[in-house]
Amino acid sequence: MTFTLPHIALIGSGPAALMAVDRLASSSRKLTLTVFEKRAGPAWKLFVAGSSGLNVTNSADLSQFAQQYSGPPSHWSAALKMFSPEDWIRFLETDLDQKTFLGTSGRYFVETMHAAKLVRAWKKRLEEKGVRFAFHHELTGFNPLENGQWSLDFASGLNTNADRVILALGGGSYEPKETPLRWPLVLQEKDLEFTEFSPANAGFHIVWKDGFLKEADGLPLKNVVFSNAKGSRKGDLIVTSYGIEGTPVYTLGEPGPAWLDLKPDLTLTQVISRLTAPRENLSLMRRAQKYLGLNPAALALLFHMAPQSWKMDLQAFAEGIKHFPLDLESPRPLSESISSRGGLSWNNFDEDLQFKKLAGIYAVGEMIDWEAPTGGYLIQGAVTQGAFVAVHVLNSLNEPCQ
Numbered sequence: 001m002t003f004t005l006p007h008i009a010l011i012g013s014g015p016a017a018l019m020a021v022d023r024l025a026s027s028s029r030k031l032t033l034t035v036f037e038k039r040a041g042p043a044w045k046l047f048v049a050g051s052s053g054l055n056v057t058n059s060a061d062l063s064q065f066a067q068q069y070s071g072p073p074s075h076w077s078a079a080l081k082m083f084s085p086e087d088w089i090r091f092l093e094t095d096l097d098q099k100t101f102l103g104t105s106g107r108y109f110v111e112t113m114h115a116a117k118l119v120r121a122w123k124k125r126l127e128e129k130g131v132r133f134a135f136h137h138e139l140t141g142f143n144p145l146e147n148g149q150w151s152l153d154f155a156s157g158l159n160t161n162a163d164r165v166i167l168a169l170g171g172g173s174y175e176p177k178e179t180p181l182r183w184p185l186v187l188q189e190k191d192l193e194f195t196e197f198s199p200a201n202a203g204f205h206i207v208w209k210d211g212f213l214k215e216a217d218g219l220p221l222k223n224v225v226f227s228n229a230k231g232s233r234k235g236d237l238i239v240t241s242y243g244i245e246g247t248p249v250y251t252l253g254e255p256g257p258a259w260l261d262l263k264p265d266l267t268l269t270q271v272i273s274r275l276t277a278p279r280e281n282l283s284l285m286r287r288a289q290k291y292l293g294l295n296p297a298a299l300a301l302l303f304h305m306a307p308q309s310w311k312m313d314l315q316a317f318a319e320g321i322k323h324f325p326l327d328l329e330s331p332r333p334l335s336e337s338i339s340s341r342g343g344l345s346w347n348n349f350d351e352d353l354q355f356k357k358l359a360g361i362y363a364v365g366e367m368i369d370w371e372a373p374t375g376g377y378l379i380q381g382a383v384t385q386g387a388f389v390a391v392h393v394l395n396s397l398n399e400p401c402q
């Protein structure tokens, strides 16, 4: 296939690729732009993310924003300067006509809470700008040509050439039907540094007693402080049949001992005084319910998971409320985690996210070895890198690849 204009091939159609192609399509440079995606439609993982409320970014101060990402701080501060959370919100609101709102937790959500309207509007906008989408095309190999272009092979049998290639193949999480994930094998053939994916932002296994699960499965442990050797974080957790989910665990979770403060707004002394003040002849459990306002999951935890001896001992009971022990076993599998650790090592890239060994090929998004907490940082990281790489690809077109 020959192209009269420079042909930029984007592989993958998640937020990283969509933002990169949007910036390229919106530039004054005339280009042929094709998005190749192995699935039947675009941005599959955004639909998954939207199933629990699409949290697109975070209101954290820009100076703290870059610190949320692993990987070179200089990259993140440069990239976020180029495309900040504010730019992303403006893009969603103005260019895609998707209203957003700021939740109490400092997270921005799209008003519809789902990805469908956003993705539909984005695809339409891109098609109107001349971007071509090629679904059911899974990249299986790529090789350099003598004229400096790349020859791309797809599982569908398609072969095409491109002047620049932006790989945006996503991380290792939530691909239950692909074990092992196929794209790393394609890239490993090129002798690149790759760290195997492992779960990040994942729930953890905890062995619960049956009685506790009967009462608390699916219930929130609201406003608790989760602590372990890595630190402490306040937030909501959800009890599940296999263990526990929620931002504090996603952020700090690791196998080993952990503790919950079930009443973080009160000191131990205040908890004791609330439990002792009433003159009624009530059990400690009833007092905890009546005078501490503990939610049903926290009460069930005390009732079923605490040692019997605590329930007769005011001091031990109060200390348990402030420091309830948990034993985190292992994270949920990669196929269920929100994101992943690992991916293409930063050593593979120059400052523009171009592969040092593969001139003209770039990578963006979660396929690179970076991670960030939940709270909108992941999608923001993907779109920020998409916008960043588009600038460098445009610049590179003025300087032919070696």
Ligand SMILES: Cc1cc2nc3c(=O)[nH]c(=O)nc-3n(C[C@H](O)[C@H](O)[C@H](O)COP(=O)(O)OP(=O)(O)OC[C@H]3O[C@@H](n4cnc5c(N)ncnc54)[C@H](O)[C@@H]3O)c2cc1C
Pocket: 011, 012, 013, 014, 015, 016, 017, 036, 037, 038, 039, 042, 043, 044, 045, 046, 048, 049, 050, 053, 054, 055, 056, 057, 137, 138, 139, 140, 168, 169, 170, 171, 173, 174, 183, 337, 338, 339, 364, 365, 366, 367, 375, 376, 377, 378, 379, 380, 382
């Ligand atoms: C359950 C869940 C909830 C989440 N919730 C949130 C949230 O609320 N907020 C947030 O910020 N983040 C959230 N995320 C994370 C977020 O979805 C990702 O960080 C983001 O989608 C990464 O974007 P990406 O473009 O790098 O990759 P992806 O969105 O993963 O896109 C990669 C694309 O490449 C395609 N592809 C892969 N290999 C090939 C190939 N060989 N050829 C062609 N195409 C290929 C894939 O099919 C996919 O469409 C959530 C994730 C999950 C799983």
